[in-house]
Amino acid sequence: MKDKQIEKLIKAEQARQKKAINLIASENYVSKDVLDALGSELTNKYAEGYPGKRYYGGNSVVDKVENLAAERALELFGLSPEEWHVNTQALSGSPANLAVYVALLEKGDKVMGMSLDQGGHLTHGHKVSATGKFWTQVPYGVSKDSETLDYENLRDIALREMPKMIIAGFTAYPRMIDWKRFRDIADACGAYLMVDMSHIAGLVAGGAYPSPFLYADIVTTTTHKTLRGPRGALIFAKKDARELNKKIDKAVFPGLQGGPHMNQTAAIAVALKEAASPAFKKYARQVIKNAQALAAELKKLGWRIISGGTDSHLILVDVASQGIGGKEASDALEAAGIIVNKNAIPFDARPPVDPSGIRLGTAGETTRGAKEKDMIALARKIDRALRRK
Numbered sequence: 446m447k448d449k450q451i452e453k454l455i456k457a458e459q460a461r462q463k464k465a466i467n468l469i470a471s472e473n474y475v476s477k478d479v480l481d482a483l484g485s486e487l488t489n490k491y492a493e494g495y496p497g498k499r500y501y502g503g504n505s506v507v508d509k510v511e512n513l514a515a516e517r518a519l520e521l522f523g524l525s526p527e528e529w530h531v532n533t534q535a536l537s538g539s540p541a542n543l544a545v546y547v548a549l550l551e552k553g554d555k556v557m558g559m560s561l562d563q564g565g566h567l568t569h570g571h572k573v574s575a576t577g578k579f580w581t582q583v584p585y586g587v588s589k590d591s592e593t594l595d596y597e598n599l600r601d602i603a604l605r606e607m608p609k610m611i612i613a614g615f616t617a618y619p620r621m622i623d624w625k626r627f628r629d630i631a632d633a634c635g636a637y638l639m640v641d642m643s644h645i646a647g648l649v650a651g652g653a654y655p656s657p658f659l660y661a662d663i664v665t666t667t668t669h670k671t672l673r674g675p676r677g678a679l680i681f682a683k684k685d686a687r688e689l690n691k692k693i694d695k696a697v698f699p700g701l702q703g704g705p706h707m708n709q710t711a712a713i714a715v716a717l718k719e720a721a722s723p724a725f726k727k728y729a730r731q732v733i734k735n736a737q738a739l740a741a742e743l744k745k746l747g748w749r750i751i752s753g754g755t756d757s758h759l760i761l762v763d764v765a766s767q768g769i770g771g772k773e774a775s776d777a778l779e780a781a782g783i784i785v786n787k788n789a790i791p792f793d794a795r796p797p798v799d800p801s802g803i804r805l806g807t808a809g810e811t812t813r814g815a816k817e818k819d820m821i822a823l824a825r826k827i828d829r830a831l832r833r834k
């Protein structure tokens with residue numbers, strides 16, 4: 446690289462990533478092929494519009510790239526192109542979610558989404574997000590005793606508030622989600638059911654976590670978390686008389702974006718092919734086994750795990766129950782070479798800047814080959830680093 450300043454920083458980040466034990470639940474490590482596609486000349490091309498309907502010339506090659514990405518996305522999740530459409534152009538998870546709001550809702554409509562402090566994402570209607578400024582969030586959360594979803598309560602809220610859309614799929618919820626119960630609740634109040642499977646998409650792709658496609662009208666996902674692709678997003682829309690697919694495409698372009706990032710689309714296509722391999726199925730199962738081993742060992746060492754365990758790649762630990770703040774815990778772990786994020790726990794009594802919990806995820810370390818025994822050793826290392834406080 447001629448730019449020595451940036452080259453030095455890239456090298457420094459490569460070294461940092463190599464050295465750190467990474468338990469950030471939303472991160473992963475992509476393959477060399479994904480990096481090669483991202484760093485390719487496809488980044489030079491303007492391709493406003495969709496395959497076969499572009500506003501610029503010279504798109505014969507990138508049309509094939511986008512079609513291939515879409516084909517692979519549908520195939521990976523077992524969807525037929527007659528029943529489902531996928532848009533591959535949204536630049537990341539948040540713009541993908543915003544596109545769904547723009548496509549299906551009128552300004553001010555009610556959207557039922559999990560509150561941020563209970564495990565929802567900003568884009569599920571939080572007030573600091575555009576989704577909370579232009580639409581009205583009907584918040585829901587978990588039950589206080591079990592720290593899991595209470596579907597009866599969700600149904601009561603939905604029937605009282607009659608939202609236009611319900612969002613299921615979260616950022617900090619470790620447990621299995623009952624997609625069918627969400628479908629029943631959405632039907633009871635005539636709402637669209639949008640599933641945001643950003644965190645768990647790789648687990649769904651690998652057959653290790655229930656698929657939402659039997660029940661949802663719309664499914665959004667990032668491509669860079671458990672799915673192990675480049676940063677990016679996919680929006681799946683059910684094809685029927687409501688023409689959700691056409692509305693989604695229009696909302697993404699020209700509604701919210703200009704030209705798609707074709708290097709990113711190519712890299713997504715690469716990751717989708719990788720995720721369809723038998724090795725990825727094994728990976729997805731191992732991610733969950735590792736999270737369960739890590740949670741069990743931490744529990745044995747006296748740490749309170751939110752909801753008592755995990756069915757996914759993600760664990761929430763209540764560190765405040767041992768007299769340590771989330772920020773203090775995260776800093777202590779970083780000093781010991783373990784990267785996590787501080788995280789609110791349900792009904793948190795502490796402020797968001799220094800909440801009661803930390804969030805751990807096993808997607809990244811599993812990519813690097815970690816197995817259950819490594820997780821047990823890691824739990825002990827975490828315990829030692831935190832107890833030293």
Ligand SMILES: *Cc1c(COP(=O)(O)O)cnc(C)c1O
Nearest residue numbers: 537538539566615616641643644
């Ligand atoms: C990560 C995430 C997003 C947002 O993705 P970005 O690419 O960071 O914008 C949206 N929804 C959920 C549930 C997520 O976990």
